[in-house]
Amino acid sequence: MTEFFRIERPYFDPAASEARFFYSLNDLSFTEVLTFPTVPDLAASESAAFEKLLGLTALVLGVSYFKLRAPLSIEAPDIPLTEAERAFVIDVYENGLGEFYARNELARFGKLTLSAPDDAQPRKDAIDLPERTLLPIGGGKDSLVSVDLLTHTGVPFTPFAVNPKGPILSSVEAIGTDPVYVTRTLDPEMIRLGKEPGFYNGHVPSTAINSMIASLCALLFGYDQIVLSNERSASEGNVVFDGRETNHQYSKSLGFELLIGDTLSNATGGALKYFSLLRPYSEARIASLFTKERKFDSVFSSCNRNFRLTGHDGALWCGVCPKCHFVFLIFAPFMAKDRLLRIFGKNLLDEPKNEHSFRELAGLTGQKPWECVGEILEAAACFYTLSRHADWHEDAVVKAVKADLFAQYGEEKLQLAMAECLTDSHDHHIPPALAAKVSAYAV
Template identity: 80%
Template sequence: MTDQFLIERPTFDPATGQARFSYALGGLHFVETLDMPAGADSAAATSPNFLKLLDLTGFVLGVSYFKLKAPFEIAAPEIALSEAERAFAIDVYENGLGEFYARNDLPRFGKLTINAPVDPVERLPALDLPDRTLLPIGGGKDSLVSVDLLSHTGVSFTPFAVNPKGPILTSVETIGTPPVYVTRTLDAEMIRLGSQPGYYNGHVPSTAINSMIAALCSLLFGYNQIVLSNERSASEGNVEFDGRETNHQYSKSLGFELLIADVLANATGGALKYFSLLRPYSEARIASLFTHEDKFDHVFSSCNRNFRLTGNDGPLWCGECPKCHFVFLIFAPFMAKDRLLSIFGKDLLHNPANEASFRELAGLAGQKPWECVGEILEAAACLYTLTRHADWHQAAVVRAIKADLLAQYGEPKLQAAMAECLTDSHDHHIPPALAAKVAAYAV
């Protein structure tokens, strides 16, 4: 018999600032906690809007426990869902876990059911939230470009992070604005079982998780918009599986952004806005914008080794993973070579051992890595630019790849792709007034 995944109704104690989320899977029981900072609005903590968001957060956090067995049935007998909220939850458990299903060969698309009461109320009454911005900081280049854009367009903001460590802490320290930090404590038994035979493990939609936690903080501490730093490249998937495109970065995609923005708006009567400030930009365009400011050069990192549960005692950049290679690649056309080498500590394009990784990034071999990297054609276009760049055309990897790159794509396509990377898209969800200010600055 297939196990049922049970989501119990979460609780929040305004006195301690702790939210508790309880789950059951077969005979297993799990409890996860979120510890919020002091100073929450006690009235907000008991509002129907906050309680609705707390229930929805329980669904989203649940993916970490659900994936141990990945059953077909999700039950939440104490949590009423509107039609839109049910569709949102299914999306999180289907597309949000798409990579997990693909890598574990688990067909689940269109097969999951959610048994929960029906909430006839589609939209709650409006809240009165202050005109303030919560800005999630991930420790990488993207959120720091958002810092620069908001600062230069006169939008004040508060940095936000869940379980901050390493580059997040150093980035926020350099920003110099007091942050909102939340401590998320996963159930230790879930972590242990994830490495045991008979249980599944894999990628979860962390941006969706952190976004829901940010939404809780927005109500508790008074913010009317959450500004993400997800680029347009995040909407490109990795592979086809079970009749659907799967995307490592699904919860960073425009499609998910629009879905969660609607859910948050309905829960707050339209008071809470959610959008990505970098949605018009490619990764390459973001890299070019990063070069405008150098104060973050030695405090940020996109290397996943810095964000492991066990921590990282090594350098900010390992120089060996696809993430390091991609970020180095998109900076190279726009940043002075000595500055780039000072950031990474080594020349990743001059090491022949890295050739296979750069080939995958550019679509010359294998598949797009299961990492937060940009579009394949974007990587190919950046490599092509380097074949004509005085500082990089003699680099070992560039020389080794050049002929195959030109043979597969041709110069006209690569030139057009680079031009497109540097052209801003109009397909975004940024409020028009802010979009105009940012576009005027980001030239």
């Protein structure tokens, strides 16, 4: 039997503020539910633009069920698509699942087929959306830097999150602005099967998923722009697999930002904008900007152990994962040492057991970790800065990697890399007026 994955027409119930999505994988059936806050204007859910975005959301959310078997055939018999939308969906299922394919050794690039009716009447009329900003909050440093930038440039915003918990909740509380929260209920059978023999499991493009959910909220509650907090470092991949660069952070990359931005704009007649406020910045530059504001020190966390399906009730920072190590590394050149140690609870650069992990981050061994971490040369440049820093040069890991760091890169290359990290890129799609205000503040 030829395996297939089918995405049925989704259904939105305005009375219950609930969207339901239906999927079939061979002889298996799944239902996923999104629960929104009460919708104030039911007309918004009846628009052609909302119907279009609901269908596209169904396709993107489907990756969580598709990956159980990753068949070559994808069917959406009742969701009409333009050629551009087909390309967008295939990109999500190819590049968005790139890490999943690489780690499961599945060759899928160029082999997937998407069967869906042609959209003979693409939406061109602009819908009316208020000039308001929806800001996804991840609980880490990046979205909180966006909070600071928007606050100081006078741009009001509403925090947004899907299934908020832990650092997201504490961060939004510290922000002090009423949020828009959506509950995403995955089909429990999918979660169970992902642990069974004969089925695959792995990473999905969560930023793509949450962005599509945010687009539904933009129409339901009236926002004309979704502002992401993805840095330029997110565009660097991890490994080459099946003839393409595979990137753990693909749906945070500039390439995907342009693709989904065009998709959302075309679906709404140009009414809905989508861009990343932090795209000009490296991770190191973002870390330097974070030091301007202290009120989030005790509530934020970038440690992924806080965001597992099962939750995490321990410390904000585990101190042992590559994400913790990377964030500590990029903060160290810019933040007072006592402040950084208070945030993490210990000095991660003075624990010899962490050396291998830090070496991977700086490209001195192995490969770039499958985590949301910055560029390899960026990490190496931060180590170079610390090797010359009075507060850090005697710490165990800094001393241990110094000779190999200099031997592999050379002092001049590391100096130039650090300067480049602190130089803002012009390769972004922030509206010019907002970009000018942000640039003036972020000096």
